[in-house]
Amino acid sequence: MALTTYSELKTSIASWLHRTDLTAVVPDFVTLAEKAFGTGPEAIKSPRMMTRLAITVDAEYEAVPSDMVGIVSLTLTTNTDIYPLDNVTPESLAFLRATTDIQAAFPRSFAMVGDDFRYSPVPDQAYTGELAYYAAIPALSDSNASNWVLANYPNVYLYGSLLQAAPYLVDDERVGLWQQLYQTALAGLIASERRRQGVMFTPQFTANDIIPTRRGYFNITTGL
Numbered sequence: 001m002a003l004t005t006y007s008e009l010k011t012s013i014a015s016w017l018h019r020t021d022l023t024a025v026v027p028d029f030v031t032l033a034e035k036a037f038g039t040g041p042e043a044i045k046s047p048r049m050m051t052r053l054a055i056t057v058d059a060e061y062e063a064v065p066s067d068m069v070g071i072v073s074l075t076l077t078t079n080t081d082i083y084p085l086d087n088v089t090p091e092s093l094a095f096l097r098a099t100t101d102i103q104a105a106f107p108r109s110f111a112m113v114g115d116d117f118r119y120s121p122v123p124d125q126a127y128t129g130e131l132a133y134y135a136a137i138p139a140l141s142d143s144n145a146s147n148w149v150l151a152n153y154p155n156v157y158l159y160g161s162l163l164q165a166a167p168y169l170v171d172d173e174r175v176g177l178w179q180q181l182y183q184t185a186l187a188g189l190i191a192s193e194r195r196r197q198g199v200m201f202t203p204q205f206t207a208n209d210i211i212p213t214r215r216g217y218f219n220i221t222t223g224l
Contacts, residue, residue, distance in 0.1 A: 003154035006030075006140040013161050017169070025168060026161075033160035034139050037149070038069050042186055045070065046193040048148045049134045057107060058126035061116040067135045074117070076129035078106055085110050085119075093120050153192075155185040 002008050010026045037044045050072065053065060057076060074085045086109040088096070093111040097120050104124035110117050138147045140157075150157050159182035166175045 005145040029161040029164045032164035051135045053131045055131050060122045068133045069136045070134035072132035074131050076127045153189045
């Protein structure tokens with residue numbers, strides 16, 4: 001069976017589960033798999049996800065793009081010169097703000113505070129610049145039938161969705177197999193995408209590491 005569209009993926013998941021009564025919940029398995037793609041030690045990172053956005057900074061707080069899962073760089077322009085801003089922790093930026101006499105000037109640092117970027121110093125005027133960041137993998141839906149992961153690594157979607165079905169099915173003896181297949185598929189994706197960046201490495205993780213969880217982290221430096 002072909003695995004090139006969202007509809008084909010859902011049909012394949014039901015077929016692998018040998019169930020005809022899961023039509024209403026199979027989309028949930030896919031959604032949960034997509035959430036796992038973006039969290040945990042093995043969060044997917046690829047140059048395909050990198051995007052650039054023209055920005056204007058004219059206030060202390062500016063909204064973070066809703067699809068951002070990792071930041072690459074943030075630069076501002078003044079007098080035709082381009083300056084990269086320092087990405088610091090919220091605590092460091094708060095300390096910087098509390099210990100400097102500069103009230104408003106060209107921003108030199110920023111931190112992510114909730115769903116906003118916070119700048120220091122507070123900009124004294126509007127500055128233009130560019131934000132380079134990693135965008136979330138576009139979710140599959142009836143109106144978005146495919147994305148680069150499904151097109152290039154359908155096994156990641158299939159086995160990831162089957163693994164997410166495990167809590168719903170309860171005590172399914174195939175969970176260990178799906179976990180192993182997902183681990184292999186994910187390692188293949190990570191290695192292949194690293195090669196596209198000109199980076200060679202051997203993924204090192206255990207079966208327990210890739211069990212999808214609700215919480216995790218995204219290391220933008222290592223991609224792991």
